[in-house]
Amino acid sequence: MTIKEIAALAGVSSAAVSRYLNGGYISDEKKEQIKKVIEETGYYPSTQARILRTKRASLVGVVVPKINSESISRITAGIGQVLAARGYQMLLASTDNCPEREVEYLKLFENYPVDGIILIGTMITAEHKKFLKGSKVPVVVIGQYTKHANCIYHDDYGAGKAMGRLAASLNQASGGGHIAYIRVTREDKSAGAAREDGFRAGLKSAGIELSGDYVRLSEFRTESGYNAALSLLEEKPDIDIISCATDTIAAGAIEALHVFEKHAPNSRRVTVTGFGDNQLLKAVTGGIPTIHFGYKTSGIRGAELLLDVIERGEKIPVEIKLGFRLVNGEEE
Amino acid sequence: MTIKEIAALAGVSSAAVSRYLNGGYISDEKKEQIKKVIEETGYYPSTQARILRTKRASLVGVVVPKINSESISRITAGIGQVLAARGYQMLLASTDNCPEREVEYLKLFENYPVDGIILIGTMITAEHKKFLKGSKVPVVVIGQYTKHANCIYHDDYGAGKAMGRLAASLNQASGGGHIAYIRVTREDKSAGAAREDGFRAGLKSAGIELSGDYVRLSEFRTESGYNAALSLLEEKPDIDIISCATDTIAAGAIEALHVFEKHAPNSRRVTVTGFGDNQLLKAVTGGIPTIHFGYKTSGIRGAELLLDVIERGEKIPVEIKLGFRLVNGEEE
DNA sequence: CTGTTAGCGCATTCAG
DNA sequence: CTGAATGCGCTAACAG
Numbered sequence: 033m034t035i036k037e038i039a040a041l042a043g044v045s046s047a048a049v050s051r052y053l054n055g056g057y058i059s060d061e062k063k064e065q066i067k068k069v070i071e072e073t074g075y076y077p078s079t080q081a082r083i084l085r086t087k088r089a090s091l092v093g094v095v096v097p098k099i100n101s102e103s104i105s106r107i108t109a110g111i112g113q114v115l116a117a118r119g120y121q122m123l124l125a126s127t128d129n130c131p132e133r134e135v136e137y138l139k140l141f142e143n144y145p146v147d148g149i150i151l152i153g154t155m156i157t158a159e160h161k162k163f164l165k166g167s168k169v170p171v172v173v174i175g176q177y178t179k180h181a182n183c184i185y186h187d188d189y190g191a192g193k194a195m196g197r198l199a200a201s202l203n204q205a206s207g208g209g210h211i212a213y214i215r216v217t218r219e220d221k222s223a224g225a226a227r228e229d230g231f232r233a234g235l236k237s238a239g240i241e242l243s244g245d246y247v248r249l250s251e252f253r254t255e256s257g258y259n260a261a262l263s264l265l266e267e268k269p270d271i272d273i274i275s276c277a278t279d280t281i282a283a284g285a286i287e288a289l290h291v292f293e294k295h296a297p298n299s300r301r302v303t304v305t306g307f308g309d310n311q312l313l314k315a316v317t318g319g320i321p322t323i324h325f326g327y328k329t330s331g332i333r334g335a336e337l338l339l340d341v342i343e344r345g346e347k348i349p350v351e352i353k354l355g356f357r358l359v360n361g362e363e364e
Numbered sequence: 365m366t367i368k369e370i371a372a373l374a375g376v377s378s379a380a381v382s383r384y385l386n387g388g389y390i391s392d393e394k395k396e397q398i399k400k401v402i403e404e405t406g407y408y409p410s411t412q413a414r415i416l417r418t419k420r421a422s423l424v425g426v427v428v429p430k431i432n433s434e435s436i437s438r439i440t441a442g443i444g445q446v447l448a449a450r451g452y453q454m455l456l457a458s459t460d461n462c463p464e465r466e467v468e469y470l471k472l473f474e475n476y477p478v479d480g481i482i483l484i485g486t487m488i489t490a491e492h493k494k495f496l497k498g499s500k501v502p503v504v505v506i507g508q509y510t511k512h513a514n515c516i517y518h519d520d521y522g523a524g525k526a527m528g529r530l531a532a533s534l535n536q537a538s539g540g541g542h543i544a545y546i547r548v549t550r551e552d553k554s555a556g557a558a559r560e561d562g563f564r565a566g567l568k569s570a571g572i573e574l575s576g577d578y579v580r581l582s583e584f585r586t587e588s589g590y591n592a593a594l595s596l597l598e599e600k601p602d603i604d605i606i607s608c609a610t611d612t613i614a615a616g617a618i619e620a621l622h623v624f625e626k627h628a629p630n631s632r633r634v635t636v637t638g639f640g641d642n643q644l645l646k647a648v649t650g651g652i653p654t655i656h657f658g659y660k661t662s663g664i665r666g667a668e669l670l671l672d673v674i675e676r677g678e679k680i681p682v683e684i685k686l687g688f689r690l691v692n693g694e695e696e
Numbered sequence: 697c698t699g700t701t702a703g704c705g706c707a708t709t710c711a712g
Numbered sequence: 713c714t715g716a717a718t719g720c721g722c723t724a725a726c727a728g
Contacts, residue, residue, distance in 0.1 A: 034721055045699045050723055057697050074498055079475040080416055081721035084704050091472075099456070100437030108431055108458065121472060124431070124456035126440065140423075140453060143411040145476070166406060254647045280644065287647035312612065315586050315619035316648045366705055377715040382707055389713050413705035416720050 033075045042069040053077055083145040091121050092338060093141035094150045095134055098252070099126045101280070102310050103327050107152055107174055110331020118339055120147070129252065135159045142168055148338045150174060151181075155219040170341040174334045176222055177351070182341070184334050184352040188226035189233075191323040191356040195305060196234020198321055198361045199273050202303055203240070209272025209300055211235065212246040214260045214285065216277045223252075227277050227307060246271070250281050257284025265292045265302070275305045279313050279322055282306030286317065309359050319360040326354045365407045374401040385409055415477040423453050424480045424670060425473035427466055430584070431458045433612070434642050435659050439484055439506055442663020450671055452479070461584065467491045474500055480670045482506060483513075487551040502673040506666040508554055509683070514673070516666050516684040520558035521565075523655040523688040527637060528566020530653055530693045531605050534635055535572070541604025541632055543567065544578040546592045546617065548609045555584075559609050559639060578603070582613050589616025597624045597634070607637045611645050611654055614638030618649065641691050656689040 035053075039046040042065040051058050052066045069075070083089045094111060096104050108124065115122050123146065125137035131154065138160075141149045148169055153160070153176040164171055164180035173183040199211050213231055218224040232242050246268060248260035260281070261274055265288060274289075276282040285304045293299060306313070309324035333352055340346040367385075371378040374397045383390045384398045401407070415421045426443060428436050440456065447454050455478065457469035463486065470492075473481045480501055485492070485508040496503055496512035505515040531543050545563055550556040564574050578600060580592035592613070593606055597620060606621075608614040617636045625631060638645070641656035665684055672678040 035723095036721080046722080047699060047701095047724085048697095051698085054723080059697060062698085076471065076475060078721055079472070080412075080477060081704090082723075084412055084416055084706095084721080085723045087704080098437070099431055099440055100434050102432050105430070105432030109460070112458070112460065121469070122457070123425075124458060125454070126444070126456060128441070128444065137453070139408070140411070143408055145412060254644055258647065283644045283647045287650070290650050310644075312586055312615045312642075312644055313648060315590065315615045316645060318619070318622055367707095368705080378706080379708080379715060379717095380713095383714085386707075388707095391713065394714090410705055413720090414707075416705080416722095417707045419720085 033073055035077060038066065038069050038073065038075050041073070042066045079145070089145035089147050090119055091123060091146045092148045092150060092335075093123050093125060093137075093144065093146040094152065095125050095127065095137050095141070096152045097127055097129050097134070097154045099124075102312070103308050103325070104152060106327035107331040107334070110328040110333075111150060111335040112331075114332050114335035114339070120339070129154065131155055131157055131160075135163055138163050138167075138171075147342045148172070150334055150338060153178075154223075155217075155221065156180075170338060172334050172338045172341075174330050176220075179351075182337050182350045184330050184337065184350075184354065185222060186325045186327075186330065186354050187356055188222045189230040191307060191325070191358075192227040192230020192232075193234040193237075194230075194356070194358050194361075195227075195275060195307070195321070195323060196231040197237060198234075198358065199231070199275050199305065200235050200238030200240050202321075203273055204238070206272050206301070210246055210268060210270045211240065211242060211273045211275065212248070212264045212268065212271045213242055214248045214250050214257060214264075214274065214276040214281055216250060216252060216281070223277055223307070231275060250277070250284075252278060252280060254280050254284040254287070257281030258288045259284070261285035261288035261304075262292065265289070265299075269299065271302060272300055273303045273305065277307060279306035279308040279310035279320075282320060282322070283310075283313055286320075321358070321360045324357040324359045326356070330354050365405055367409065370398065370401050370405065370407050373405070374398045411477070421477035421479050422451055423455060423478045424482060424667075425455050425457060425469075425476070425478040426482045426484065427457050427459065427469050427473070428484045429459055429461050429466070429486045431456075434644070435640050435657070436484060438659035439663040439666070442660040442665075443482060443667040444663075446664050446667035446671070452671070461486065463487055463489055463492075467495055470495050470499075470503075480504075480674045482666055482670060485510075486555075487549075487553065488512075502670060504666050504670045504673075506662050508552075511683075514669050514682045516662050516669065516682075516686065517554060518657045518659075518662065518686050519688055520554045521562040523639060523657070523690075524559040524562020524564075525566040525569075526562075526688070526690050526693075527559075527607060527639070527653070527655060528563040528568075529570060530566075530690065531563070531607050531637065532567050532570030532572050534653075535605055536570070538604050538633075542578055542600060542602045543572065543574060543605045543607065544580070544596050544600065544603045545574055546580045546582050546589060546596075546606060546608045546613055548582060548584060548613070555609055555639070563607060582609070582616075584610060584612060586612050586616040586619070589613030590620045591616070593617035593620035593636075594624065597621070597631075601631065603634060604632055605635045605637065609639060611638035611640040611642035611652075614652060614654070615642075615645055618652075651692040653690070653692045656691045658686045658688070662686055
């Protein structure tokens with residue numbers, strides 16, 4: 033079904049049909065004829081061809097590292113909210129934590145009918161930079177700092193520091209065990225480097241040094257957190273706090289704790305902390321100390337930023353840093 | 365940058381460039397010239413226009429009800445795996461549990477450059493049926509049974525029945541409290557109707573009837589499960605089992621239990637069960653009785669089904685029902 | 697208000 | 713092997 037066929041069936045020109053579709057001038061009489069034919073045939077214009085002409089898709093592409101994440105879903109919820117209100121639709125591309133596929137999908141979107149791209153980033157590689165510099169469509173980055181695009185990120189360093197301070201005070205109150213930290217790759221500047229550095233700084237402000245053998249590396253998965261925490265518990269019996277770079281990892285640490293306590297019933301009491309304020313974790317555990325970031329807000333701001341560029345050609349570079357809130361930090 | 369400009373710069377025809385790009389006959393000499401120009405300009409052909417011509421996008425669209433779900437991410441992981449292996453990319457559209465937006469995105473994909481669509485459905489409305497019948501591109505439905513498209517679904521009824529049996533035996537072992545069920549909307553034939561009906565059937569096979577005032581309705585959210593469970597606990601002190609239609613809801617029920625036990629310290633011991641085998645929940649709780657569905661498998665099968673239709677024009681309608689496994693059902 | 701016309705960027709005949 | 717020409721389905725001037 034093409035616009036031409038509809039035009040022929042209705043006995044008008046294709047331009048008339050186009051106008052009917054897009055609300056241009058057209059007589060009521062022809063309007064009726066066209067309407068009838070379209071209803072009969074179930075015709076639906078090709079978005080495809082329309083975009084080739086108009087260069088406007090009313091669509092934005094969002095590249096995310098993974099699908100199954102509360103933080104990311106909160107960000108996309110914020111994005112979706114703004115987009116829907118302004119007549120845009122949203123398409124997602126998940127890369128499964130693979131930076132190469134990230135660039136692949138960025139390119140896909142660039143040469144696709146999207147008006148703009150939002151990248152929820154894990155790490156900004158050289159390839160990323162290259163893309164950001166040369167992109168034909170506007171891009172905003174959420175969750176990572178970069179000077180190559182408009183970006184909106186969270187105060188991971190500050191959050192880490194706050195958590196470090198909390199860990200120090202919990203540690204002192206409980207009377208001197210050791211603090212452990214489960215980190216993620218430092219290639220991720222936000223969740224990796226910034227949180228860890230902040231955490232160390234927070235400890236240091238209380239006179240505590242985080243020694244290397246109390247630090248473990250984990251992937252962004254519960255299972256990986258479980259392994260990291262278990263190795264810590266087995267090798268270092270004097271641990272009383274395990275701080276984890278994400279709540280997902282913290283869940284694994286809690287699991288490890290359960291398992292470990294079965295084998296060593298009267299071992300030291302250990303506190304697990306996280307980052308991200310995962311709701312499911314909060315529900316089930318009653319709430320561990322964690323950091324609440326304004327994920328939904330960053331999604332909202334990010335989408336607004338993008339639409340400003342798309343619709344008004346806003347050229348001034350913008351960097352937004354969003355704060356955080358320490359959760360369940362007072363109780364213990 | 366268009367193919368024409370590249371052609372001009374390289375001193376050849378646009379057709380030559382096109383052939384270069386797509387591996388047609390071309391002399392090494394011209395190949396070199398074109399290669400050079402493309403590298404200099406960073407030219408990238410418009411996927412857009414290419415698809416308008418070829419009608420082939422090497423892309424499939426997946427419509428999902430929400431992003432933040434382990435079951436859905438397992439399905440999309442399966443889909444993505446197959447697609448990647450066969451040279452396709454995947455785009456996601458999330459509808460936030462809103463059936464109307466579901467149809468909207470289906471239409472978007474239909475008129476977009478995708479070769480096929482996978483719908484991970486919650487409910488099949490009349491609008492859905494209409495779409496499935498008339499769709500220009502092949503569609504497969506995962507997670508719901510429908511006769512209007514190739515579909516692949518899980519044995520929710522059987523799973524419900526197994527859970528009902530388990531609940532009955534737990535109940536009898538503990539000596540006669542009441543069983544409660546937190547359901548989801550029956551408009552969702554799988555997670556709603558089938559699981560509930562199966563659950564009732566399972567109970568009945570042990571001679572137990574599920575009475576209406578021990579049933580609550582919940583949304584697909586932890587918070588909603590919390591509210592439902594709390595109202596149950598407060599109104600029915602004789603409950604000893606709360607079975608929930610999803611693990612997400614079960615997390616809320618566990619939270620409610622914690623809260624309730626604080627107020628009523630020596631209340632009856634209550635077991636919470638779920639469906640879906642959520643890994644985070646398992647980690648933190650040590651594992652409640654739940655059902656493991658082959659979500660990843662259904663994603664794999666679904667993608668294979670779709671590609672068969674796309675690439676080989678497979679016409680025979682297919683319905684696949686996948687089994688399940690009861691998890692943590694033996695311990696108690 | 698309306699039809700005719702000319703492309704959007706590309707792949708693909710068809711003659712060379 | 714190659715270039716000129718055609719058209720995918722649609723919208724945007726342009727003259728009526």
